[in-house]
Amino acid sequence: MPMNSPEKNGVGKEEAFRPKIVAFCCNWCSYAGADLAGTSRLSYPAEVKIIRVPCSCRVNPTFILRAFGRGADGVILCGCHPGDCHYTTGNYYTRRRMTLLFSMLDYLGIERERTRVEWVSAAEGAKFAETMRDFVATVTALGKNRRLEDLRCRN
Amino acid sequence: MQKIGVFVCHCGTNIAGTVDVAAVAEALGKLPGVAVAADYPYMCSESGQKMIRDAIREKELGGVVICSCSPRMHEATFRKAAAAEGLNPYLVEIANIREQDSWIHRDRAEATEKAIVLGKAAIEKVKRNAPLTAGESPVVKRALVIGGGIAGIQTALDIAEAGFPVDIVEKEPTIGGKMAQLDKTFPTLDCAACILTPKMVECAQNEKIRIFSYSEVSKVSGFVGNFRVTIRRKARYVDETKCTGCGECTEKCPQKKVPNSFNLGLDNRRAIYIPFAQAVPKVATIDADWCNMLKNGKCGVCAKVCGAGAIDYKQKDTFIEEEYGAIVAATGFRPISLSRYEEYAYGLSRDVVTSLELERLMNAAGPTGGTLLRPSDGKHPHTVVFVQCVGSRCEDGKGKSYCSKICCMYTAKHAMLIREKYPDTEVYVFTIDVRTPGKNFDEFYRRAVEEYGVHYIKGMVGKVLPEPDGSLTVRASDLIANEQLKLSADLVVLAAAVEPDPSARPLATLLTASMDTNDFFTEAHPKLRPVESPTAGVFLSGACQGPKDIPETVAQAGAAAAKVIGLLAKDKLVGNPCVAHSDEMLCNGCSSCEKVCPYGAIHYEEKEFRGPNRTVLKRRVAAVNAAVCQGCGACTVACPSGAMDLHGFSNSQIMAEVDAICR
């Protein structure tokens, strides 16, 4: 079967496509920002599922690749703003690691819009919700992630 | 298989209003390993907690998942409940189905589905949780303050006041620091010595405080609560216990040509000296670079005149080792060297001085006895020009990019004092901006202008030219008048930028405390933890953290003391058990983790391992000090071999969560 046949990638049933989004949030800023979005009743799509990590620097590129491998359509990583890290320097390392990882994914031809790093402080509930809405919309528009699953598909 | 209990909270209608809690409990109850799944209106209530505790006991649960509000809200509550029933508190996980689900979604089916996924992820995580016990370490109830300026003095006094012993290590022969050199203080104009020296005396008399003057910290090991510090007591060739501070030796010493460092070289002192009259400890010190006896064995006058027999030419550096629970860095600042600012003729003319030198020239105990005289000819200056921002706010590679903060105010003070004492003297101040945020600061500056008639000119001095007649030609711009001014001045005072004392950098290395690019100590959090270093147990006091005036320094010194007291008041430190740990079988010893650790919590050990054929292999492996680690996890990703993992947020736990969400 040709890979891009409509039946397979679900074109025509676009409204039925609900992406799976994994959001890694640091405990001190972004997770609290997500909580604030909740407390302020700022809605964002239910497709986003948050995993709490102590610091964005805890996120191993493996986790992101794993998520894609297991069928995630988008992965977003949120941490404190550079300079505001609870652990002083954690997010600076995150920034370098993710810069290189995302650049590599882009290099391999994987849609760069599926990965994102966003700095969200504990006070930015509105930004958190807005970011998630935007990210879900972007990933939804891209459709199902197949590039990371199908790279070795021979036909 | 581990038995897991799942408890779904209604939170009244907060959750149950949007999430079908019964359906969530039912769905999660069917998952492998789940022994019990229930829902309840308020899980955090007494009866809700009892429900959890009963289930733990009756079903012998090995893990608990609570689907409720944010863990930031009630994680501690539920952990405590589990612990009360003998279940390790770290076998409790929270699925946040309120803030991150029911409160943000309106579609009931969607919200219920998400709650189930979040519950699943928490169940998969808790299955991989390990029971964790927070490590405990005793606290040595003694503090070390490094630096004996006003910051160190205040911190030490406050700590001692709370009943804890404190040691002050000061590299100079006396405590007092920069403040001891000042004349008056802004904005009240009371004399620095009058308010500082009582504090110095208090330090000396307080039995909780020991002063190690003329000493330096040479080695630091250990961690918060348990530092082991080696202090080098430099040889001062005078027995501190015998010296009475009578000063007989300092009068009789024949070596009279030693530049007086306390007066910034504006006059001379003897080779044996007491820096100033109110020095603490009031003990003489021999300057080995100048003492004839020490240099070539020809003199010995001081030993002859000393009635107490305190002189000891054979004294050597001694080392003492002491344990401390907390360390305070109070290393202070100094003015930058102006040797690279040739345009201001500093070093070319003796009548171009720094502000700190002016303090000495105006101080009653200074080289001129408090009368303002030109260093070159000892005459009264009739025109004094102040130049602001010399080396501050500079990106020319010669100065500092930051604002030194104190110069605007002390210059206003100097200008005012000169105008008050010598009304016939014209005072010009060249400024870029006048920065006066602080209580009564702007009023003070305005008084200088309005009451004392100091001429403030917006513009910078471009060049100072020493003239053959001894005067100084100052070329400057007056930006408001759009003119270039040429003034003939008798004295030019440069407000040199301040920089951290050079002893701070090696100290930071000893303490594994981080510094910024300007060598100021970094705070644990710039807003919320301004007096703590990221390195646990190390606190910051005064200008070593950034430029500060006296009130600010004293405030910060007190704040640092409060933090130290809070630490020392504890008998034991209970650590955060969610710390990194290294699997030494996997560790390569490559140092990647060590380099990213902001706390210096990782060190390396040579360990013996069993090699093939009964051989013993020595390998370098990382070890984490759980008392110092704060659990950020930076090391876990830096580690290429996966040897480094984080308790409570392990690789397998996070990946299980990822799997549960994605599948």
Add this chain to the structure above:
Amino acid sequence: MQELMKARAAALLSEGKVNRVLGWAAGEFVYDVTPTVFESREELERDFVYSPFCGANLSKYLVKEARKEGKILVFLKPCDSFSFAQLVKEHRIPREKVYAVGVECYGKTDATALRSLGITGIVGAAEQYGALTLNTLNGERRVTVAEAMLEKCKSCKTKEHRLCDELLGEEGEPVSDCSRFEEVEKVEAMTPEERFAFFRGELSRCIRCNACRDVCPACTCETCVFDNPASGIAQKAAADPFEENLYHIIRAFHVAGRCTDCGECTRVCPQRIPLHLLNRKFIKDINEFYGPYQAGDDPETPSPLTDWKPDDVEPGSAVRKGGRA
């Protein structure tokens, strides 16, 4: 050169300065050269070679060898010496256990490339002044070294050594016109679809033999994450198609900031996958984002991934800058 090296090795052995020599040994075929530890003058005399086919980087073997009793002599080509220096920097090799001798190198030969030039049945090879003389069963053939160079030598970055105790032959200079990023730039210039297709074509050939990892001087982990069941990503054979991709990205990421661009991965890949394109992409990104960095260049400069600046580029804008598509 070979005789010079042999003599020097024998001398150091007999002086007792070292008790073993890590070098290359002749194999069944002249182009089949194997890294070997020699323990005696006799072994050296019999097997030691330094021929145009000595492309293998010996530095990685030192991790295990340097743990043994006594000091070991190693011969390092310029590119190998960077790997050695990097391993010393990472404390993987105790410097005092190794006597490093730098040897000159003007590019090593790829037997496969010779074959594609129609040169087979090689029984002997000699290199002089950039010319390669090959004795074959069908007579003598001559090519230039450049014509049949190993992939990694085509983009040689320097002929200068690092961290050696002595040098045999002449010390070279950095290659001023090194264009090692050209291939990466070519891929970057493609559209995402083309890039995806390109890498699918390349990486799908991977048979997970692990040769790239096993030869890589940056991959010296005591236990590789791919061999550790606890890591969650361990497996020899791919469980699903994505695994190949995962393996190569993770491998490239793990050596990012530590890879010296020695090119061994590509040299040993039995499927001829240009694996260096991944590592070199990271190197290029690091150079562009964080300033020029060469792993193994000096012992002090922190690796870019264990360092940071407050104004580092943001991941989003970085990709836009690097991707160009």
Add this chain to the structure above:
Amino acid sequence: MIPSKEEILRISGVNTRKCMKCGKCSGTCPSYEEMEYHPHQFVDMVEKGEIERLAASPSIYRCLSCFACVERCPRGVEPAKLIEAVRLAVIREQGKDRLTPDDISALADPDLPQQAVVTAFRKYRK
């Protein structure tokens, strides 16, 4: 054609936004009295895009290119390079040479170092 602000910034390589308006450049300028617009004003006017006024002012020929302002600027702004850029932009225009060979004999006096003439010639004509 008077070049745009961007053009001047590009030619000079100066970032006028770094200026903190301290006036040290003008405080140090030996040619200050000769100038209609002073070094700090140059920076400010370029920043505001008032290139035309600058180009028309004789001030651009009064600058000695002594680079004292460049040397002393605490922020590394380099005002002299801006002046140089504007002057260049002007004399590059057709027929706008400031100095022609015919002018020289009138200027030359025995005390004037020959180097000054050569320098002026290089600075003031295309």
